[in-house]
Amino acid sequence: xQTHDRRTKMIDLVRIRGFAPLEELVRELGVSESTVRRDLxxxxxxxAAKRTHGGAVYSGGLSTxxxxxxxxxxxxxAKRAIAARTVEVIADGETVLLDGxxxxxxxxxxxxxxxxxxxxxxxxxxxxxxxxxxSDLVLLGGxxxxxxxxxxxxxxxxxxxxxxxxxxxxxxxxxTADGLFNAHxxxxxxxxxxxxxxxxxxxxxxxxxxxxxxxxxxxxxxAIDQLVCDAGLLDxxxxxxxxxxxxxxxxxxxxxxxxxxxxxxxxxxxAKKTNSRQRPRPV
Amino acid sequence: xQTHDRRTKMIDLVRIRGFAPLEELVRELGVSESTVRRDLxxxxxxxAAKRTHGGAVYSGGLSTxxxxxxxxxxxxxAKRAIAARTVEVIADGETVLLDGxxxxxxxxxxxxxxxxxxxxxxxxxxxxxxxxxxSDLVLLGGxxxxxxxxxxxxxxxxxxxxxxxxxxxxxxxxxTADGLFNAHxxxxxxxxxxxxxxxxxxxxxxxxxxxxxxxxxxxxxxAIDQLVCDAGLLDxxxxxxxxxxxxxxxxxxxxxxxxxxxxxxxxxxxAKKTNSRQRPRPV
DNA sequence: TGTTTTATGAACGATTTCTTTCGATAGGTG
DNA sequence: CACCTATCGAAAGAAATCGTTCATAAAACA
Numbered sequence: 001x002q003t004h005d006r007r008t009k010m011i012d013l014v015r016i017r018g019f020a021p022l023e024e025l026v027r028e029l030g031v032s033e034s035t036v037r038r039d040l041x042x043x044x045x046x047x048a049a050k051r052t053h054g055g056a057v058y059s060g061g062l063s064t065x066x067x068x069x070x071x072x073x074x075x076x077x078a079k080r081a082i083a084a085r086t087v088e089v090i091a092d093g094e095t096v097l098l099d100g101x102x103x104x105x106x107x108x109x110x111x112x113x114x115x116x117x118x119x120x121x122x123x124x125x126x127x128x129x130x131x132x133x134x135s136d137l138v139l140l141g142g143x144x145x146x147x148x149x150x151x152x153x154x155x156x157x158x159x160x161x162x163x164x165x166x167x168x169x170x171x172x173x174x175x176t177a178d179g180l181f182n183a184h185x186x187x188x189x190x191x192x193x194x195x196x197x198x199x200x201x202x203x204x205x206x207x208x209x210x211x212x213x214x215x216x217x218x219x220x221x222x223a224i225d226q227l228v229c230d231a232g233l234l235d236x237x238x239x240x241x242x243x244x245x246x247x248x249x250x251x252x253x254x255x256x257x258x259x260x261x262x263x264x265x266x267x268x269x270x271a272k273k274t275n276s277r278q279r280p281r282p283v
Numbered sequence: 284x285q286t287h288d289r290r291t292k293m294i295d296l297v298r299i300r301g302f303a304p305l306e307e308l309v310r311e312l313g314v315s316e317s318t319v320r321r322d323l324x325x326x327x328x329x330x331a332a333k334r335t336h337g338g339a340v341y342s343g344g345l346s347t348x349x350x351x352x353x354x355x356x357x358x359x360x361a362k363r364a365i366a367a368r369t370v371e372v373i374a375d376g377e378t379v380l381l382d383g384x385x386x387x388x389x390x391x392x393x394x395x396x397x398x399x400x401x402x403x404x405x406x407x408x409x410x411x412x413x414x415x416x417x418s419d420l421v422l423l424g425g426x427x428x429x430x431x432x433x434x435x436x437x438x439x440x441x442x443x444x445x446x447x448x449x450x451x452x453x454x455x456x457x458x459t460a461d462g463l464f465n466a467h468x469x470x471x472x473x474x475x476x477x478x479x480x481x482x483x484x485x486x487x488x489x490x491x492x493x494x495x496x497x498x499x500x501x502x503x504x505x506a507i508d509q510l511v512c513d514a515g516l517l518d519x520x521x522x523x524x525x526x527x528x529x530x531x532x533x534x535x536x537x538x539x540x541x542x543x544x545x546x547x548x549x550x551x552x553x554a555k556k557t558n559s560r561q562r563p564r565p566v
Numbered sequence: 567t568g569t570t571t572t573a574t575g576a577a578c579g580a581t582t583t584c585t586t587t588c589g590a591t592a593g594g595t596g
Numbered sequence: 597c598a599c600c601t602a603t604c605g606a607a608a609g610a611a612a613t614c615g616t617t618c619a620t621a622a623a624a625c626a
Contacts, residue, residue, distance in 0.1 A: 003572090003573070003574095012392055015392075015411075018301045018302065018340060018341070019301065019302045019335060019340040021335060021336075022613080031574080031575085032574070032575045032576075033575085033576090033613095034574070034575060034576075035573080035574060035575075037614075037615085038573085038574085052302060052304060052335075052337055052338060053304070053336050053337030053338070053582070053583070053612090053613065053614080054335050054336030054337050054583090054612085054613070055335060055336075057301060057302040058301070109295060109298075123406075123409060123410065123413050123422070126406060126427065127406065127410065129427075130406050130427055130429065130432045133429045136426070137426070137427040137429070138424070138425065138426055138427065139406070139422065139424050139425065139427050139434055140424045141421070141422050141423045141424025141425065141434070141438070141439070141442050142421065142422065142424065143419070143420070143421055144409065144412075144413055144420040144421065144422050146413065146416045146420070149413050151422055151424070155424065155442050156424065159424050159438050159442075286602090286603070286604095305583080314604080314605090315604070315605050315606075316583095316605090316606090317604070317605060317606075318603085318604060318605075320584080320585085321603085321604085336582090336583065336584080336612070336613070337582080337583070337613090
């Protein structure tokens with residue numbers, strides 16, 4: 001077996017499994033430990049895999065580009081908080097349309113396990129729900145953008161034209177008084193179709209998005225029903241948003257209620273613990 | 284922070300990253316190493332994660348169910364050989380439509396990195412190409428089947444009606460003289476649409492599929508241009524296939540590191556090596 | 567054909583991680 | 597108030613992994 005073939009097989013194995021222990025690679029490829037280590041070094045330099053203690057993780061795919069690497073911790077905390085606040089206003093049984101983007105991805109993660117009908121154009125989001133049987137999943141088709149993993153193009157827009165969802169969760173690259181901006185022309189068209197398909201439009205955007213325009217205008221602020229943002233939003237922006245008739249939801253950082261309840265890990269005290277969630281909800 | 288919340292966050296982190304080093308979990312969750320280990324043990328007993336040296340891998344999703352576990356080694360080797368033979372008859376620059384299924388997934392793996400236009404209804408296949416910029420990717424939309432991760436339904440079929448591809452690679456649950464069979468009614472319709480969209484139809488099926496019917500008939504043998512199978516195909520089936528005007532491609536196992544032969548090789552080689560090492564060559 | 571380069575496997579010390587064990591703290595219970 | 601359980605953090609020995617080095621074999625090359 002040649003070196004190149006072996007490395008191809010190796011990265012195949014790592015990619016399929018997501019993580020491959022070194023010992024397993026040694027066994028399945030029939031070469032020595034040293035050779036596997038050297039190959040993994042080469043694959044790591046090449047960017048296809050990332051070595052860890054005991055093996056290697058696949059890092060060539062979308063997963064690395066989107067989430068594995070470090071993001072700004074502050075931004076990440078804000079996104080998580082926004083996502084946690086967003087899922088509070090989504091009820092079980094709804095049909096939810098999820099846009100692409102890191103913030104909507106966080107929303108999607110928190111929705112996994114809920115009883116929902118999910119519609120999305122994002123491949124990473126679809127992967128979250130694909131294995132679940134709790135929620136139905138509808139994927140918009142079309143051309144898949146390599147960098148972001150979202151489906152674009154006329155097919156996606158046309159399919160959207162025939163769907164109606166109760167709630168659309170939309171992301172944005174920038175927000176000004178003029179409305180929502182996005183960096184992709186095709187994506188803007190798809191998002192406009194998402195707006196038309198929605199009974200309720202929720203926009204998730206951290207405060208850093210405000211005041212910055214991007215390539216193309218998606219829609220005006222009046223198309224938005226609810227906007228979820230972190231507490232860093234300036235008062236001037238709050239006024240602008242409220243003046244446009246948008247309900248503003250501010251996510252607070254310290255509180256992070258995980259709505260997903262796992263099965264009883266320890267049988268004893270779980271019943272009492274579930275009561276620990278205290279959130280006086282004024283109606 | 285409560286134990287349950289912490290474990291929820293932990294499995295979230297592991298799921299997002301695919302692999303999470305222990306040290307990273309210690310840092311991000313703000314607890315001691317011992318606690319993280321104990322939690323990972325619990326999550327592993329629960330089946331949500333799998334511990335490895337230095338961290339944990341997510342094991343709750345589709346990846347585990349579909350590929351990480353062991354498949355039948357014989358069948359797997361046949362599928363790989365079929366896939367290797369199939370990609371030989373696919374030229375760069377083609378527009379290839381890839382069906383769902385484990386064999387077509389192997390074909391897809393070997394096509395990653397080629398310069399192609401790929402159309403598929405399979406989420407796992409799409410994930411293989413999503414990160415690549417070498418090949419364009421078009422994903423069929425529609426309802427996503429939770430178990431297999433393929434897109435089904437009228438939307439997928441309608442989109443297929445407007446596409447034309449040079450080659451369709453189709454899988455089958457069973458093959459008889461009547462034609463191809465499949466186990467899903469909706470999938471059969473989608474595959475019929477795939478046949479109509481194709482300039483050339485390649486069916487990949489290992490020899491165990493022959494002679495077994497399944498829920499529904501997809502098409503007759505005359506719709507097939509090329510059929511790729513392993514060498515275990517009986518002559519009687521070969522005649523039937525050839526009589527239907529199908530070009531038959533038999534996949535051979537050129538490099539199959541069978542464990543028995545590998546072991547004997549190792550023994551012989553080690554004996555020889557030991558001998559030569561004991562007698563150093565004079566310089 | 568002889569030389570150079572590359573690839574491979576084995577060994578050893580250094581480093582890291584794992585498991586086990588122990589003590590401390592918080593919260594519930596009689 | 598005393599007791600008990602569950603959880604957590606820390607330490608130490610055991611085990612596994614990593615990086616390096618060296619010798620051999622194969623391949624590329626002149």
